[in-house]
Amino acid sequence: MLESFQVGTGDVLTVMLHGFLGTGRNLRSLAVAWTKADPRRRILLPDLTGHGTSPALHPDSDLTTLARDVVATLDAQGFTGAVDWVGHSLGGRVSLAASLEASERVRSVAMLDIAPGPVPLNLSDSGYVLDILLKAPPRADSRKALRENLIGNGLSEGLSDWLLMNLTPDGDGVRWRFDRDALLQLHRRVNGQDLWPAVERPVHPPLRCIRGGRSRYVSEESARRLEDAGCPVALLPDAGHFVHVDNPQEVLAWLMAP
Template identity: 25%
Template sequence: MKHRTTRLTVDDGTRIAYRDRPSLSSSPSPSPGPPVLLLHGLAGHLGEWDELARRWESGHRVVSYDARGHGESTRRPLSVSRAAHVEDAVTLLRELDLAPAILVGQSLGGHTAMLLAADHPGLVHSLVLVEAGPAGRSPELPGEIAGWLDSWPLPFASLEEATAFLGHEAWARGLEERADGLRPRFDRDTLVRTMTELSADGYWPQWSRIRCPTLLVRGESGTMKPAEAAEMLTRRPDTRTAVVPGAAHDVHLDQPEPLHREIEKFLADEPTSRRADEPPRSDEPMRRSP
């Protein structure tokens, strides 16, 4: 089934493109599971979730969207702060009546989902982080991202050439066709700015106060450091974890079926009652994310 891309304008004027897939369940009982909101990573786009989204449509309403500065959303938004990214997701959850939702985020999208779960617990049913965590990054990160983007041999002459370089057809499908070939649907400098705040800050207080059921998924050869994952478990021992064999950083593209199985197993094992509304512990006062 072809799903139309719609746009929603948030408070600062940024237009967010999203795709809303209603549950295909024809049975009135049991009722469909909680809605799912999918958040992609840096330089990604909503279409890279299509294969996983189809697997959930039989029992969930599924919404994916282009983060600000990506895809068909506003290419050069006024702000690319972490708070602005969180507010975009919050607006979608509220305007589309999705809450409480299952948040599934990969890399940068997972970081956004994590901050949202910390500051807006009532909007979140459960949280799935794919190669994403709270650790602060190195000051060199924006420069590394700039170098990576500058290495793209643009324009790509064909979808096949783009797929060969980017590693996945799903990524290549996010490119736009111009007169000289295929080019990204994002502004290089905007993406570099997007990573600046992450490069200098850590988000362990936010991680520690999350109360909803959480699954952390890493790729067997992913880029997330084992020490970061270990510290996440030390601070929140109830976190479920999974390592997907044969997957690198883009677990949802490398191994979508094993990832889907891990998430379904996690959701099936969780009690029906949410823990999202539990108050923070006395030593973890509620704070706004930066």
């Protein structure tokens, strides 16, 4: 079972999934705003397998196994039946995989800046971040030392601080909580998976996508293909890949729209 927490007490069950290298906490602010605006919602926010404080990745972990772990966690937390799935980046791809693997558990899928097709390595921001993360030492005497390492290798202060949320105490120092080599293998595997069958099959749950105008993850071609398959695509012109951070009110309004 995955590490998770809940927001809201309503009976409209929802699961929100974070992106690569993140944790459930990344979507907490959006979940809190959503449940305040719509008290009917009850939202589960897990740490995906291999992320945060959830169990480690298996050698064969892929989008399907990650989706199965989310479904098992939904069961354990009493989120029975079909629920709404909302996923940012990797979380959106896991949601699509769940719609194929356990269609009876997926009432709808909302994708935050991600497309179903394989992600080219030269377009993967997470690949760039992971490369720098792999160059960092496995442990350090202090959080400050690792922060200086990440910034010195080219990451922004904000992105470095986000990654440092994955540190855990180690004696008189700190170490990374996740297995960086296992995440590298997962990254290669999940980015290569093709999820267009989840979108272009004759019958699928309601799907929608919102993309950032400054992001490269959902191309114009992919947006047209999604629309042709019955998946509406909204655009936030001034947002980057983290649409829920750059334009939280607009993303909330989009989630709440009928």
